[in-house]
Amino acid sequence: MMTDVFTHRAGARAGDGERGVAAPFAALLLAVLSFSLMQTMVVPALPDLRREFDASPTSVSWVLSSFLLTSSVATALLGRVGDMFGKRRVLIASLAVFAVGTLLAALSGSLALLIAARAVQGVGSAAFPLAFGIVRDQFPRERVPVAIGLISSTFGIGFGVGLVVPGPVVDALNWHWIFWIGLIVILAGIAAVAAFVRESSVRSPGRVDWVGAVLLSAGITALLVAIGQGQSWGWSSGRTIGLFLAATALLVVFAYAEKRVRAPLVDIELLRRPAMLSSHLTALVVGFGMYGAFTLVPLLAQTPSRAGYGFGASVTASGLFMVPMAATMLVAGPLAGRMGAAVGWKLPLVLACLIGVLGFVVYAAAHDTEWAMYAGSAVLGVGVGFAFAALANLVVSAVDGSRTGEATGINTIMRTVGGSLGAQIAASVVASKTVPGTSFPAESGFTTAFVMSAIALGLAALAALAGPGPLWPGAAAAAPVPHRDRSVDQEAGRHA
Known part of the structure; x- marks a missing residue:
């Protein structure tokens, strides 16, 4: 699937000649990977940060919260600015600010400076809506769904890998090297985008x-x-x-x-379209249901077996439980793109939610064995990959090309808000009870949290089913191009 995207030629497009999309696509993947890695690479280092700065858990949590706050805002604002002034230009600028924040984080000698640096890093979140827009504007239409599926998968892959890599780095060196390594990836992404991605000609004029x-x-x-x-x-x-x-x-x-x-900044009438409303609602609930796994699975794995459950894994070993998820996401994203292009995006989104339910059921029922946890991660990775790809393609195919950044930015915010809420509520449920005589969370808390996520994804499936269009439209099977609302084409005609 990757080969198809990389080797396809766009010769029919004016000015492209025989230039392929391999290099631009690889550059966009590197750009979004640099951001997705930085979301979680700091998580395994939080205990070290608490010890070094002699800080409370609440204070250290702002290392994550500050990043989340600015990234949520930047996603919507810079997605819209990219639609107005040029997606490539804004992508390079956001990555440059991201690099500055990462450099400050690597040089930080105080917790306050590190929190401020993480807030600056959040500007890099614009990479996702801008990359989706560039793909929509410049890639051959029949390749757009698979390309968006792969880029969407990179979000979750970087998230999972970011939990694995820091353990050995912190053990061998120190937490500062997490950011030095991240800076190298970001600079490589900037160089690749500058060298291989051309500016989009699609604009949405206006003022900020x-x-x-x-x-x-x-x-x-x-x-x-x-x-x-x-x-x-x-x-x-x-x-x-x-x-x-x-x-x-x-x-x-x-x-x-x-x-x-x-x-x-955001067209409210656009948000009220049935396709947009259902996709944003589904993104909110999917984020709530799925993000708990990213934090709860490593925590469960690190719990000593004397608590009556858990595997006593190290930080590095606990991160390995997320590797199957990253691996299956890499396959699931483009697969969902092909399925959606053939039969529409409703089916892969509903399947994503149901597969996610199955993954959390495995977690809830059999988290006392390592193989079951690995299996649950693999299954959940398929659901996450399908969900991210289907949601991104649903939004991209429902709006005019001049508004891709705006629309995908809002969808990302909805998923982020849902994920933040789900992670915090799951953490509260787990922390509500402890094993008698210890400080370890009770096993029942994990079971409850996993069941809660399964229920949330079941509700997400209902939200996806409530969206417009049939679950299996026969007419769509003959067309590899994503469906677009008639209102989009009418709107484009008015602007022409």
């Missing part, structure tokens, strides 16, 4: 909606801080409830303001 950007940023920040700190502050505390209310108010005002701006 700074009022909308401020309102969206404030709303998302309030929401994610409430989610991130809810466990330590208490979900019913005044600060947590106040932030949730503030987030709701800010996002309502944002939606109201966007309807009255000539060039909005």
